Amino acid sequence: MPIETHPLHRHIGATMTGVDVRRPQTADDVAAIEAGMDRHAVLVLPGQDIDDQQQLAFTRNFGPLQEGANTTLTATTLRLGAAFADVSNLDKDNQRLERNDRRRMAALGNRLWHSDATFRIVPARYSLLSGRITTTNGGNTEFADMRAAYDALDPATKDEIEDLVCEHSLIYSRGQLGFTDFTDAERHSMRPVLHRLVRTHPVTGRKSLLLSAHIGAIVGWPRPEAMSFIRDLMEHATQPEFVYAHRWTRHDFVIWDNRTTMHRVRRFDDLNIVRDMRRTTTMSEGPTVAQQAA
């Protein structure tokens, strides 16, 4: 079957058909998927009934795996292998997380607009999210196009932000929700890293805004001034004109480029409904700015 894309939105998102995620991909297939990603930033592949091994094998076509997403809280027993980000609402026995569970508190951070793993020196390239058990009553995933958002800025703002550098940490994103009780070891493992606010896509050469809930400071700026400005930019970048909202169907497989997008999951009744979503992630080319090794 030929690989085809069908846009879902004016700027961002397309459905891709003709790919079977369960099978090995040819170099041409990988090139076609990457070209689709460079153009649309988010691809939805429907009808991909895959297991964890198939998801991992497919993911490896797109760069080195980024592992350890669920190990930032101490004493967490993992339900999935370390190469997976478990973004379900389940514990290792497939029971729903209880209301005050710290893993649930951490997962609620996904309801804030973010780009994956910007709290790491080498942030994420692609995220690949498999909908094993999906929800329709809430639980949509929304994606915002950071290229279109950058393009729409006025020239003075583009000049002002060109060389700005931000601090990113899970402490900042979790702190926004009032989740602040961390051990010293957790705080140490979550110390901030630096990223440029404007980055250039290595293939398309397009500039985009590197925004994320993980931002807690702009280097050299007073914090309240920095955070009010970041809020303004977030508001600008997440206007409906830049956003595609994905309503999940079981076995959808959604790939997004974290270098050009932000995303968030919408509220749903996670105490009573099961949502089993499994993410694999690949690493981007390297740090966006020089910094001391963490």
Ligand code: OGA
């Ligand atoms: C993620 C994430 C969104 C969702 O997987 O990175 O933010 O819809 N999850 O669960």
Ligand code: MN
């Ligand atoms: Mn995410």
